[in-house]
Amino acid sequence: MKTPTWVVLFAALALHARADAPAFIEQLAVKAAHAEASDVSVVRGEDGWLFFAPELRSMGVGRFWSDAAADVSRAPKPEYADPLPAILDFHAQLDGAGIELIFVPVPAKAVIYPDAIADGVDVDDGEIPRLDAYHQEFYAVLRERGVRVLDLAPVYLEHRRAANTDLYCRQDTHWSGQGLRIAADEIARVIRDGGWVNDTRTHEYDAGALDTRITGDLWTQLGDAGLEKESLRLLRVGPTAAAPQTWTNNEWRESPVLLLGDSHCLVFHEGGDMHARGAGLPDHLAARLGFPTDVVGVRGSGATPSRLALFRRRDSLKGKRVVVWCLSVREFTEGQGWREVPVIR
Helix, strand or coil, rough: CCCCHHHHHHHHHHHHHCCCCHHHHHHHHHHHHHHHHHCCCCEECCCCEEEHHHHHHHHHHHCCCCCHHHHCCCEEEEHCCCHHHHHHHHHHHHHHHCCCEEEEEEECCCHHHHHHCCCCCCCCCCCCCCCCHHHHHHHHHHHHCCCCCCHHHHHHHHHHHCCCCCCECCCCCCCCEEHHHHHHHHHHHHHHHHHHCCCCCCCEEEEEEEEECCCCCHHHHHHCCCCCCCCEEEEEEEEECCCCCHHHHHHHHCCEEEEECHHHHHHEEECCHHHCCCCHHHHHHHHHHHCCCEHHHHHHHHHHHHHHHHHHHHCCCCCCCCCEEEEEEHHHHHHCCCCCCCCCC
């Protein structure tokens, strides 16, 4: 079913008249609905940007927690639709064990590059409006309940104003090397400022440039073989001196810091369909901390499956002082749901 031209035109005119969050969200909802009706998962934007239709849908549904959750979530069971209870439960478990939780939702690509997907967003003056009103509201709710939320959107928008380096892959659902390095900077800053791991032995790290051409997941899903694949410059990092034998591929099972989440914890780190090794979030976080993190990253959903993977370890997070939970914002509505998982026993 094709979306009527007048609907798209009306949304564009509305956004041009007032480049605010409701109009922007309405446009994304229209584009996501059109993609779903056309049975496609990729929406083309401006200047070669590709967008994941489920992420646009997640942005377009509005409020997604508490009473609104069951109406907008893709979770197979309504009792798992609301992300709020599961996040609060996980935080309470960790807090009871003396472990700090840093919740790091990765902003939607459309929030940082709204002008590439929506009409009427004027960024010519260098000012990029922040348009994810519902995410900001949700993070405020979490903070009121005691959850430490690291919101990357402000620093990403500021970087986009000041620099000309893409923060996301244009043909992939993940962040770029620059985007993840900024995330590593911010996560490491929070950990250092907290003073939770200052007694951990550290090593120096060095970095080398890695130029690569990727087969992005959005490029693959688009199915346009004539579209040239995306080239990226990454930074591969590793310890300069002989590292302890328990440090393998910039991971350390006994680390006081656990990096938990979806494939944002694996891209450019694990190789294969994650495109490269040694240049991902775990690698750059290790370089900034001076020691590797433990990593529990899963392909697909970082909401419940990542915590189930943690549950299966059956170690109650022994020795951990900090858990960094990093996942895409689309997980709030598009994943398998949000179950409460007893990771501390």
